[in-house]
Amino acid sequence: MPKIAITFPDGSSKQFDEGVTGLQIAEGISKGLAREALAVEVNGEVWDLNRKIVMDASLKILKWNDDGGKYAFWHSSAHLMAAAIELLFPGTKFGIGPPIETGFYYDIDLGDHTLTGDDLRKIEEKMVELSAKDDPYVREEKTWEDAVLYFKEKKDPYKIELLEELKGQTITFYHSGDFTDLCYGPHLPSTGRIKAIKLLSVAGAYWRGSEKNKMLQRIYGATFPTKQELDQHIFRLEEAKRRDHRKLGQELELFLLTPKVGGGLPLWLPKGTVIREELETFLRTEQKKRGYLSVVTPHIGNIDLYKTSGHYPYYKDSQFTPVKVEDEEYLLKPMNCPHHFQIYASKPRSYRDLPVRLAEFGTCYRYEQSGELNGLVRVRAFTVDDSHMFVRQDQLKEELIGVIDLIKIVFDTLGFSDFKTRLSFRDPKNKEKYGGEDSLWIQAEKDIKEAADEAKLNYFIGIGEAAFYGPKIDFIVRDVLGRNWQLGTVQVDYVMPERFDLEYTGADGQKHRPVVIHRAPFGSLERFIGVLIEHFAAEFPLWLAPVQAAVLSITDQYFDYATQVFEELKKAGIRVELDDRNEKIGYKIRDWELKKVPYMLVVGEKERAANTISVRQHKKGDLGAMGRDTFLAKILDTIQHKSLTL
């Protein structure tokens, strides 16, 4: 039997018979490993455990904690679900069924039948039944023609459509029990590995993601190797719901969304406005240090501005209908740029003046489809912490790095560590979607990449994610439900300066074009605060907390002293409230705990006599008595440093 050499992740190497499988190798190492193994990585590719290895290879056994292991687990789970569906609903046509970040889904066409919660339960039960049979997942290679024939006989048009793109290639099928699917794998050794199963929801999804296609039914599910892990997962999902910014925003009176005003048009309540203003002040201060100039522009503008900018054709579907005034048409501004360009162009600029950094918290309006609206994270009126920076080509990279630095400071200050950075480039196959000369795009994408490299950003590249006028660096944060939201953004723009004929006079006395950087560290205050609420579970750091402290008197006999403490803190600039309700102290404490107020200051006989306050910290409990000055100095310090902990 010929031998092959297998190299392990630790660098060690061992000889095996040719045709050995990953599972056999795992068994050779330990029984426990073989039990936990889900898939195997062979020369960087994820393979089935029982696929034969016929060449020298580097190899890693993948378990639950490896992405590749989870991927195989959920991929196999999708097949198991499809198998169950086929048994319960014969004739179902299958779309695609991939693993996703936290589970898997399968898109299916059931004809006229709409799935109910009851159906989901039945499918789930059937899956458990099939898992108990422990059928192996068997890989089979077929010619393209045989594959098409199979699905023609099975009358599965979606699979045939998928095959169209694989013409001429060797096709792989996977069988488990009586179910067969087109699939490049990899899969678990057998269905019995899937022990804990929960189907979560069913929703519509267009075939191949296009609005023009038929809508299929998509079933989302999650599976785990053990019941404990499933329970934990369900607990996490419920925990996440508790952090939902829409729920917390209502409970804590941060903002209001009411159909009486209109969908996606948030009203900021006094407590939410505190957060908003604190964030604005924070950024304004940082920007001042960096030479930004504040400007203010109106909420509407002549439609010609947007025709010049090119927003009008590109954004047509996402703008509100123009308003007519004395034969002129005005648009609710979908962006701030054209206004800022007019400010730049209002006087001649010298190369010595550049960079010019114009900044505004500018409210923009976009007509989003009703189904897109979502709390504060997707609205129709939002305020961009916008700036347009007019720079010379030779200043561009340095300015970009400066902007990235600012965004990092913003994210750091707020404790956002779990974010992704995407370099959003245009899709070269779809050039008509974008404005401007080819050469400008090549230059802009190069500039962005170099700046990102120099700023040591850990990024990935998103093809087709660019704005129509230029490439971007996007900062993306996940919300509690695992949805990704783009917050901060930096964009390089050679197109707009051209369209608006922006100029500066160079040292050579000639006219030159500036480059524009569009940037917004928060992205929009609405979305940012929405994500922030979930990030902190509305337990904000002291500098952002709408109410920083509440003074609670034990009984009404101590109202005078409580008022004294309250006035003193108020005078020092602390956001403090006085609880002089005729209630027991336990009641008041519970109330302020639920409001997530950082500090409760309890005063009664002892405190009045000693001229102190008893400090209780949110979620932490009684910290004991403290001198009034000591407490004030402590919280002023915490606020000033924007400390994340109390």
Next chain:
RNA sequence: GCUGAAGUAGCUCAGCGGUAGAGCAGCGGUUUCGUAAACCGCAGGUCGUGGGUUCAAAUCCCACCUUCAGCUCCA
């Protein structure tokens, strides 16, 4: 916009053919209390809107509006 689900008091929810219910919040009173809910009372709703079926509709049917989940699209 599309597919599906849901709309009952400020909030959370029960009622699912026989003349609207609870808890919390609010208001009035009693209580004067030491670290997560004292007690008594009062008030509060054209049951999302409009049509229909019925002797009778929150409840059944239809349309529309809004919200939620997902898809598509985006800061």
